Amino acid sequence: MKILVIEDDKTVGEYVRRGLDEAGYHVDLVGDGDEGLRRASGKGSSYDMMVLDLRLPKLSGIDVLRTLRDRGVGLPVLVLTAQDSVDFKVQALRMGADDYVTKPFAFEELLARVEALGRRPKEIAPPTLKVAGLQLDTGSREVTRDGKRIELTPKEYAVLEYLMRHQGRVMSRTLITEYAWDYHFDPGTNIVDVVITRLRKKIDHAREPKLIHTVRGVGYVVRA
Amino acid sequence: MESIRGRLTVWYATALILSIAVFAVVLYFARRSATYQDLDRRIQSEADLTAGILAESYHTRGVLVEKDTAGRPVLTPEVAAVLEVVPDFLLVTSRDGTLLFGSPDARSLGFAQFEQINALANRGVTGTRAAPAAFRLAPNGPTLHYVIRPVPEAGGQIGTILAGADTRSAELQIEQLVTTIVIAFLVGIVPAVLVGRWIAGRALEPVDQMITEIREITDGRSLHRRLPVSMEKDELGRLAATLNQMWTRLERSFAALRRFTADASHELKTPLTVVRAGVERAITRPGLPHETLAPLEETLQEVNRMTELLDSLLTLARADEGRADLHREPVDIREIIEEAGETGELLAEHAGVGIDIRLPGDPVVLAVDRSRVRQLALNLIENAVKYTPRGGQVSVELGSSDGRVVFTVADTGIGIAPGDLPHVFDRFWRADSARTRTSERAGTGLGLAICKWIAEAHGGTIEVQSRPGRGTTFTVGLPR
Numbered sequence: 001m002k003i004l005v006i007e008d009d010k011t012v013g014e015y016v017r018r019g020l021d022e023a024g025y026h027v028d029l030v031g032d033g034d035e036g037l038r039r040a041s042g043k044g045s046s047y048d049m050m051v052l053d054l055r056l057p058k059l060s061g062i063d064v065l066r067t068l069r070d071r072g073v074g075l076p077v078l079v080l081t082a083q084d085s086v087d088f089k090v091q092a093l094r095m096g097a098d099d100y101v102t103k104p105f106a107f108e109e110l111l112a113r114v115e116a117l118g119r120r121p122k123e124i125a126p127p128t129l130k131v132a133g134l135q136l137d138t139g140s141r142e143v144t145r146d147g148k149r150i151e152l153t154p155k156e157y158a159v160l161e162y163l164m165r166h167q168g169r170v171m172s173r174t175l176i177t178e179y180a181w182d183y184h185f186d187p188g189t190n191i192v193d194v195v196i197t198r199l200r201k202k203i204d205h206a207r208e209p210k211l212i213h214t215v216r217g218v219g220y221v222v223r224a
Numbered sequence: 225m226e227s228i229r230g231r232l233t234v235w236y237a238t239a240l241i242l243s244i245a246v247f248a249v250v251l252y253f254a255r256r257s258a259t260y261q262d263l264d265r266r267i268q269s270e271a272d273l274t275a276g277i278l279a280e281s282y283h284t285r286g287v288l289v290e291k292d293t294a295g296r297p298v299l300t301p302e303v304a305a306v307l308e309v310v311p312d313f314l315l316v317t318s319r320d321g322t323l324l325f326g327s328p329d330a331r332s333l334g335f336a337q338f339e340q341i342n343a344l345a346n347r348g349v350t351g352t353r354a355a356p357a358a359f360r361l362a363p364n365g366p367t368l369h370y371v372i373r374p375v376p377e378a379g380g381q382i383g384t385i386l387a388g389a390d391t392r393s394a395e396l397q398i399e400q401l402v403t404t405i406v407i408a409f410l411v412g413i414v415p416a417v418l419v420g421r422w423i424a425g426r427a428l429e430p431v432d433q434m435i436t437e438i439r440e441i442t443d444g445r446s447l448h449r450r451l452p453v454s455m456e457k458d459e460l461g462r463l464a465a466t467l468n469q470m471w472t473r474l475e476r477s478f479a480a481l482r483r484f485t486a487d488a489s490h491e492l493k494t495p496l497t498v499v500r501a502g503v504e505r506a507i508t509r510p511g512l513p514h515e516t517l518a519p520l521e522e523t524l525q526e527v528n529r530m531t532e533l534l535d536s537l538l539t540l541a542r543a544d545e546g547r548a549d550l551h552r553e554p555v556d557i558r559e560i561i562e563e564a565g566e567t568g569e570l571l572a573e574h575a576g577v578g579i580d581i582r583l584p585g586d587p588v589v590l591a592v593d594r595s596r597v598r599q600l601a602l603n604l605i606e607n608a609v610k611y612t613p614r615g616g617q618v619s620v621e622l623g624s625s626d627g628r629v630v631f632t633v634a635d636t637g638i639g640i641a642p643g644d645l646p647h648v649f650d651r652f653w654r655a656d657s658a659r660t661r662t663s664e665r666a667g668t669g670l671g672l673a674i675c676k677w678i679a680e681a682h683g684g685t686i687e688v689q690s691r692p693g694r695g696t697t698f699t700v701g702l703p704r
Contacts, residue, residue, distance in 0.1 A: 009494055009497075009498065011498040011501065011502075012494065012497050012498055012501060015498075015501035015502070015505065016501075018505070019505070055490055082489040082490040082493040082494060083486065083489050083490075087549070089551075090551075103493045103494065103496070103497045104493055104496040104497035104499075104500040104501075104527070104531055105497065105500075106500075106504065107501070107504055107505075153566055154563065154566060155566050155567065155570065166508070168510070169508060169510050170507075170510075170512075170517060171508075172507050172517070172520070172521040172524060173521065173525075174521060174524040174525045174528060175504070175507070175508075175524070178528065181567065190574050191567065191570050191571055191574065193574070194570045194571075194573050194574045195570060215514065215517065216514070217514070217517075217518040217521070218514065218517040218518050218520075218521045219517075219521065
């Protein structure tokens with residue numbers, strides 16, 4: 001899957017490029033709107049998606065979007081914007097954007113939206129995540145351990161899903177909080193500890209091996 | 225009086241009434257004095273005329289007085305016949321005070337009153353000409369103005385003449401004048417006040433128009449509009465020009481604010497994105513040692529705090545501009561409170577505080593901005609837990625009253641001092657640092673200001689009640 005990223009800020013662009021690259025996408029990065037438009041709408045253009053920053057030198061993101069749609073190019077476009085005002089987002093969506101991510105964004109969010117926009121048929125079936133005897137069905141939101149069903153509250157589910165998606169990797173409390181709570185709300189990282197305590201009771205209590213591990217001062221990791 | 229128009233009319237009417245009253249009083253006294261002067265001149269000339277007749281008769285006949293049948297001295301019948309035609313009161317007296325003649329008016333008086341006039345006439349015997357004087361006949365008689373005139377020209381046969389007139393005729397004239405003034409006043413004042421009101425209304429009509437237009441410009445937030453300025457440089461024209469200048473400046477500063485918020489969004493958020501990107505990449509790299517991970521986690525946390533602060537500032541800046549930046553859609557408020565409630569339970573568990581959440585059985589569907597209302601609920605619940613000591617209780621309730629959806633968050637916490645209550649929704653206001661648990665990190669100080677904005681942007685209200693040491697209750701009302 002080929003993605004064209006149009007972003008003038010080199011650091012952000014490079015970050016997006018590498019991140020998407022690691023996630024298995026083929027990414028081209030360009031620094032201005034003119035060049036981006038030429039590549040996206042030129043003959044033989046083979047991109048499957050565009051990630052577009054709205055503030056660009058020369059041709060603005062909105063102009064790129066408008067021209068693209070005027071030329072009848074139906075490529076899915078994910079917009080990056082620093083403006084979080086609703087009317088601005090609405091304007092972008094009206095101009096033909098398919099979705100947006102507000103800066104500064106968590107890469108996780110960008111990736112989730114890219115995946116959603118470019119979802120290929122075989123990926124429609126949501127995956128089941130497994131760690132040892134622990135299973136999490138992202139479709140039905142059912143969690144079982146050793147075949148026994150475990151009831152989780154929405155936040156407990158969100159935290160567990162996040163940790164299981166990144167099993168074996170230490171996830172910081174802040175990243176977990178961001179994922180499970182609203183962008184506008186910072187409940188403090190202590191709340192993650194409370195959720196983890198509850199999850200441990202339900203998942204690891206009187207069972208072996210323990211699956212949820214603490215990394216002091218940083219966060220948590222799920223591993224067998 | 226509410227309006228300038230009413231006040232102008234009252235002033236105008238008062239001034240009119242006062243000037244008419246002054247005019248009437250002056251007219252009254254002037255007319256009165258003139259009437260009495262006329263009266264006095266009349267009796268004076270009557271006296272002179274009588275004296276002339278007597279002198280004339282004396283010169284032609286030599287005899288003016290004769291004895292009547294009773295032997296009393298009287299004027300000769302010829303002279304008396306001439307004097308009969310003189311109106312009013314006329315008495316002719318001899319030098320020794322004997323009455324020689326009385327006019328028909330005088331004779332028609334009662335005896336007692338006639339004697340009083342006679343006494344007056346006698347008193348003047350020794351004197352010479354006297355200025356007119358007034359005398360009131362007793363009892364209840366008319367008031368007379370009279371003159372007494374000696375008649376030396378009549379060869380000593382005649383002593384004095386008294387000529388007098390009843391003042392009633394003069395008084396009658398003045399009474400008529402007063403009646404006329406009163407009627408004219410009453411008939412004239414009503415249309416005068418109405419006309420005054422009309423003139424005031426006409427003069428103020430452009431002001432009313434201006435008020436309507438100003439309201440449209442301000443209410444509709446169409447700051448680009450201007451008042452029409454007439455060519456006449458009158459007061460209203462200058463007012464319109466001044467207001468237009470003010471709007472130009474307002475419009476400019478709003479535009480500057482808009483540009484600033486847009487620039488700030490971009491200029492501050494892009495570097496934050498860069499920092500975030502770097503930290504996130506580093507922190508998610510497998511196999512990093514703990515001493516590298518911990519500071520990265522702290523940095524990430526700070527970046528998030530800064531982002532949140534920046535967002536709050538920009539939101540409030542836009543709110544100042546009057547833009548309700550909401551993405552409304554029908555939502556069951558219960559879902560939002562339920563979700564926020566779960567977070568509240570987690571926070572309460574950590575803080576050792578009890579929490580109970582009461583939701584109605586039926587859906588409460590409102591068109592709201594879901595993420596903003598969630599932010600509002602979370603902020604209030606988080607605050608309640610934060611300011612409630614271990615062992616306390618937080619109650620969250622969603623209900624309705626007076627056709628409004630009411631969301632309350634009550635705690636049994638430390639409360640807010642009465643002096644601080646009016647400021648809790650101010651930006652960057654923070655309770656005394658001693659109030660927060662030392663382990664908690666202070667918030668941005670914008671949380672409640674944002675809550676207020678969210679409630680008001682939805683057309684709702686937010687209120688706080690608190691008693692120090694007893695607890696605090698926040699009540700949010702949203703219109704259905």
